[in-house]
Amino acid sequence: MKLLTKTTIYYILISLITYLLIAGTFYIAVKHLIYKEVEERLRAEQHDFEAFVKRHGGWDESSYFVENKIEIQKLSKFDPTQAEDTFKDTIFYNKYTKEDVPFRELTFYNKLKNNWYKISIRKSLIETTELIRYITLTMLFLLNIGLSSMFIFFRKMSKNIWMPFYNTLDKAKKFDIKDDKDIQVSETQIYEFNELNDVIKKMTGKMRKDYLSLKEYTENASHEIQTPLAIINSKVENLIQCDNLTDKQVLWIEDIQNACLKISKMHKALLLLSKIDNGQYNTLEQIDFNVMIRGKLEEFEALYTHKNISISLINKGTFQSNIHGDLADILLTNIIKNSIVHNVSHGAVNIEIKNTSIEVCNTGHPLVTVPEKLFERFKKDKNSDSLGLGLSIVKKIADHSGLKVEYRYGNSLHKMILSK
Amino acid sequence: MKILVIEDEKALAGSITSQLEKEGYLCEAAYDYPSGLEKIMIYNYDCVVVDINLPGGDGFSLVENLKKSSSSTGIIIISARNSLDDKVRGLNTGSDDYLVKPFHFSELNARIKSLLRRRNFNGSNEILFHEIKVDLNSRKVFVNNNEIVLYRKEFDLLMYFLSNKNHVLTKVAIAEHLWGDNIDSADSLDIVYSHIKNLRKKLLDKGSKDYIQSIYGIGYKFGEK
Numbered sequence: 001m002k003l004l005t006k007t008t009i010y011y012i013l014i015s016l017i018t019y020l021l022i023a024g025t026f027y028i029a030v031k032h033l034i035y036k037e038v039e040e041r042l043r044a045e046q047h048d049f050e051a052f053v054k055r056h057g058g059w060d061e062s063s064y065f066v067e068n069k070i071e072i073q074k075l076s077k078f079d080p081t082q083a084e085d086t087f088k089d090t091i092f093y094n095k096y097t098k099e100d101v102p103f104r105e106l107t108f109y110n111k112l113k114n115n116w117y118k119i120s121i122r123k124s125l126i127e128t129t130e131l132i133r134y135i136t137l138t139m140l141f142l143l144n145i146g147l148s149s150m151f152i153f154f155r156k157m158s159k160n161i162w163m164p165f166y167n168t169l170d171k172a173k174k175f176d177i178k179d180d181k182d183i184q185v186s187e188t189q190i191y192e193f194n195e196l197n198d199v200i201k202k203m204t205g206k207m208r209k210d211y212l213s214l215k216e217y218t219e220n221a222s223h224e225i226q227t228p229l230a231i232i233n234s235k236v237e238n239l240i241q242c243d244n245l246t247d248k249q250v251l252w253i254e255d256i257q258n259a260c261l262k263i264s265k266m267h268k269a270l271l272l273l274s275k276i277d278n279g280q281y282n283t284l285e286q287i288d289f290n291v292m293i294r295g296k297l298e299e300f301e302a303l304y305t306h307k308n309i310s311i312s313l314i315n316k317g318t319f320q321s322n323i324h325g326d327l328a329d330i331l332l333t334n335i336i337k338n339s340i341v342h343n344v345s346h347g348a349v350n351i352e353i354k355n356t357s358i359e360v361c362n363t364g365h366p367l368v369t370v371p372e373k374l375f376e377r378f379k380k381d382k383n384s385d386s387l388g389l390g391l392s393i394v395k396k397i398a399d400h401s402g403l404k405v406e407y408r409y410g411n412s413l414h415k416m417i418l419s420k
Numbered sequence: 421m422k423i424l425v426i427e428d429e430k431a432l433a434g435s436i437t438s439q440l441e442k443e444g445y446l447c448e449a450a451y452d453y454p455s456g457l458e459k460i461m462i463y464n465y466d467c468v469v470v471d472i473n474l475p476g477g478d479g480f481s482l483v484e485n486l487k488k489s490s491s492s493t494g495i496i497i498i499s500a501r502n503s504l505d506d507k508v509r510g511l512n513t514g515s516d517d518y519l520v521k522p523f524h525f526s527e528l529n530a531r532i533k534s535l536l537r538r539r540n541f542n543g544s545n546e547i548l549f550h551e552i553k554v555d556l557n558s559r560k561v562f563v564n565n566n567e568i569v570l571y572r573k574e575f576d577l578l579m580y581f582l583s584n585k586n587h588v589l590t591k592v593a594i595a596e597h598l599w600g601d602n603i604d605s606a607d608s609l610d611i612v613y614s615h616i617k618n619l620r621k622k623l624l625d626k627g628s629k630d631y632i633q634s635i636y637g638i639g640y641k642f643g644e645k
Contacts, residue, residue, distance in 0.1 A: 226521045253638065
């Protein structure tokens with residue numbers, strides 16, 4: 001949920017509650033005011049009535065001809081101590097307008113010619129309810145206008161205030177560690193956003209610095225290690241060219257050369273892994289894996305014909321993916337090489353390409369480890385001559401390129417599945 | 421044939437020059453950018469082997485300078501940098517070949533030979549070694565003027581031998597020359613063996629002498645015994 005939506009929802013909820021509370025309070029206040037007014041007038045009429053009775057010693061109904069205005073009831077038995085004036089709401093039917101009409105009624109007791117009477121005088125509330133209704137409606141209308149304009153103003157203001165935040169967010173999204181320049185965020189008037197910008201600037205600056213130094217390190221390490229290796233190699237070759245070496249010396253030389261070669265290859269492989277991590281292979285292109293696999297099989301022809309391995313390639317579809325060209329090449333090389341190198345002589349490799357997956361299935365020695373472990377670095381068969389980095393490179397490239405890779409073993413068949 | 425090796429690691433430069441001299445080239449070495457540039461400006465070389473990371477300057481700009489002053493000189497970059505970008509840049513600036521360290525000397529030698537052959541195209545485009553004749557244009561091989569049919573890898577193998585006559589070639593160097601870095605398993609050495617067996621048999625069948633000697637434990641040597 002967007003920040004603005006969230007604050008808007010809160011705003012609407014709170015303003016709705018406030019709105020209802022204000023409306024309710026207002027209604028009660030107005031009603032109270034009106035009742036007070038009506039009751040005061042009823043009191044005045046009560047006094048008029050009592051004064052009339054005192055002066056004339058009786059009551060003349062004719063002066064109150066209006067319907068339901070006054071009602072006098074003779075009480076047979078009455079306790080004057082309990083005589084209390086009471087107000088109450090009541091409804092009477094108006095025979096002219098043919099509707100129920102609300103009234104406020106004052107009941108009091110009066111002694112008239114030795115008899116106690118219960119007197120109820122009433123005043124119609126019809127104009128006052130109208131009044132309340134009009135006042136309330138007007139008030140609601142005005143409140144509505146006020147709240148909506150507040151709401152519109154608030155949204156506009158929020159948008160403006162948060163603008164620098166969204167700008168920064170946008171910049172951060174577009175930030176590429178491989179760009180030559182640091183992230184550019186503009187100064188704002190808001191303290192918090194300036195702080196945020198500063199933090200982002202510092203963080204990305206540090207990231208870039210780390211990235212560059214790591215990149216520099218890998219480049220230097222590559223150079224600094226490969227060069228002495230090249231020297232060792234060239235000196236060993238010089239040695240090899242010597243005549244009259246003893247068999248023992250020849251074996252030593254061979255061991256040195258093999259070890260040297262192994263370091264160089266391992267170094268290259270580790271360098272590749274860290275380069276992928278560093279994001280130095282982020283340019284993508286559409287690669288047709290079918291074509292690439294055919295090429296790879298030609299490349300490895302010597303190896304599999306030598307081992308008498310039969311290869312079958314079944315194209316059930318075309319597997320295409322957006323991936324760095326070099327990485328795709330390394331990925332397929334490693335997968336196919338793996339299936340040939342870890343095979344048995346007179347074995348078989350079956351490659352099946354579908355639209356969304358490539359399955360490379362090969363015969364081989366029984367698997368001793370858990371398949372998932374094979375993707376870890378330096379995991380390999382005890383008797384294997386390989387570095388144990390091939391499959392971890394496969395895994396790294398797959399993860400990096402948004403592909404899935406899986407190793408399965410069953411029925412003495414090894415299966416590598418590369419899927420989208 | 422004059423070759424200049426510009427490489428800051430003296431040990432490496434030394435072993436390259438000493439081996440090139442054994443091949444019969446006139447060889448000089450420079451160990452940094454300014455002396456390399458000076459030599460390039462003053463003398464003419466048939467081939468320059470140059471490292472990219474040099475004290476005092478960048479090997480790429482040496483290549484550019486060389487290209488401007490003497491375009492007929494063959495240039496081979498040797499570098500520890502093996503990224504595609506560097507290779508593309510190296511070849512774009514005008515070098516003829518790019519070799520990643522560490523390399524086998526025999527590989528460098530083969531590439532220098534092939535470069536020089538390409539440079540001096542006006543001469544004969546054939547390689548003669550006793551009764552063996554190789555026509556480089558048509559990639560045909562003759563023994564006593566009888567053509568023998570070689571597969572591509574067998575032809576490459578023979579060329580590799582001819583470029584490194586009387587030079588011990590390790591099995592690994594042969595495997596890497598023929599199949600590149602990708603084939604690095606123990607199996608590849610057996611394949612080398614079977615390819616050599618086939619090549620030797622084809623040459624012997626047409627009456628060639630056996631020039632391929634196997635050197636115990638290490639590899640092979642091509643040449644007269």
